[in-house]
Amino acid sequence: MKIQTDMDLQKTLFCGQFFRSQVQEDGYEIFFRDKRIFARKDQGNLLVQGQVSQEEIRDFFDLDRDYKEVEKALRKYSFLKEPLDLARGIHLLRQDLWEVIITFILSANSNIPRIRKSLFALCQNYGPKLEDDFGPYYGFPQPEDLRDVRREDFREKIKVGYRDQYLEKTTKLILAGQVNLEDLKKTDDPQEALKDLMKLSGVGEKVAHCILLFGLHNWRGFPVDVWMRRILKENFPGRKESDYQELAQTLFGPYAGFAQQTLFYYAKTQKMGGKKE
């Protein structure tokens, strides 16, 4: 499959929104929604192998959105210009809600390589065994797959540390219907969604915004993490940290999530100096 796009595959996969991909000799192995694909970029084309439809690819990689328009709208903020240039080509992936919930519960007070490791271990231990033309692989475990897992096993096999109880409790809450994922997907009020998400164990305000943005694909989401605090403090001295969330919503409105991802990528790249994490 060959699709023309300006998306930068490398940046999109490794900017910190997604953790289930691996570098191959020539491209990337990518796991999403129980699918496994191999993808690479050749000139302006995205080349994809795997048992997926073009519609699925266009949807997951958000290929039908006009990112130029978004960038244009955000360029009025001078402190965003350099980050926007650097992050050009990043698309926000339309990931599965449940997977995003688990992913960002694990992200709290952790680091990207470790999050990636834990997620792969989670799939290997509890995910469904699947197979495609390229061979066997593991899908992401569903809530039912984690129903009877003991927290000690989360800790010992997945190395999630004290987050073991978050996984256990959140799984139970969702299985019990205390938080209904299908209803969440239909919610159009972001505040309502955030409030509901924060009922889950291990989900505070920051993680809830990650889930809103990456799992519900609502760009009103703006996760305020250590990097956002540093950047906002620099550009808006005098503002209280407790106002940062609202400040970002006011400034960036419907593009808040993309602005956040842009700033996050910029901050990390500056700090890393091109190193891999």
Added chain:
DNA sequence: CCCCAGGTCGTCA
């Protein structure tokens, strides 16, 4: 040995 990593939770004023 230290500090940090896409924070959250419980507690106490």
Added chain:
DNA sequence: TGACGACATGGG
């Protein structure tokens, strides 16, 4: 509300 420490684990 607002501040503070605990919490597993791995890397630098």
